[in-house]
Amino acid sequence: ISADYARAKVDGYSEDGNDSTALTFDDQKRTSRRLGIGLQGKYQITQQTQVFGEIAHEKEYEDDTQKLTMALNSLPDNRYTLEGYTPQTNLNRLNLGVSHKLTQDLALRASYNIRKDDDFTQQGINVGVSLDF
Numbered sequence: 001i002s003a004d005y006a007r008a009k010v011d012g013y014s015e016d017g018n019d020s021t022a023l024t025f026d027d028q029k030r031t032s033r034r035l036g037i038g039l040q041g042k043y044q045i046t047q048q049t050q051v052f053g054e055i056a057h058e059k060e061y062e063d064d065t066q067k068l069t070m071a072l073n074s075l076p077d078n079r080y081t082l083e084g085y086t087p088q089t090n091l092n093r094l095n096l097g098v099s100h101k102l103t104q105d106l107a108l109r110a111s112y113n114i115r116k117d118d119d120f121t122q123q124g125i126n127v128g129v130s131l132d133f
Helices: none
Strands: 002-010 023-025 028-044 049-060 067-072 080-083 090-101 106-117 121-131
Touching: none
Parallel strands: none
Antiparallel strands: 002 028, 023 067, 028 049, 049 090, 067 080, 090 106, 106 121
């Protein structure tokens, strides 16, 4: 079970000069409140080989679209607002892997992971060598 609260604030700023591309940005704020639940485990198949896995679900409760107000320095009264980042409401993760000791200090590891949220799916394969010293 996990809980995460984060708050970030960026003070507004203005680029130097009145060139046609110089901009002024308003303050930006972002708050995140997430809850998650999951299960992870591992199983020793042999003295040298173990498998591991994790499955988890997270929910974001602050999923409003962020907005950013800005203006050209040369036209400060002509402000406009852009839609920014929209956090995903739900995230599901699955990670499955295997680790095999080649020697006492050297292990080969491989894993597959998949992440799925409201809009897209991301998959990956990892292969690595671990050396204890």
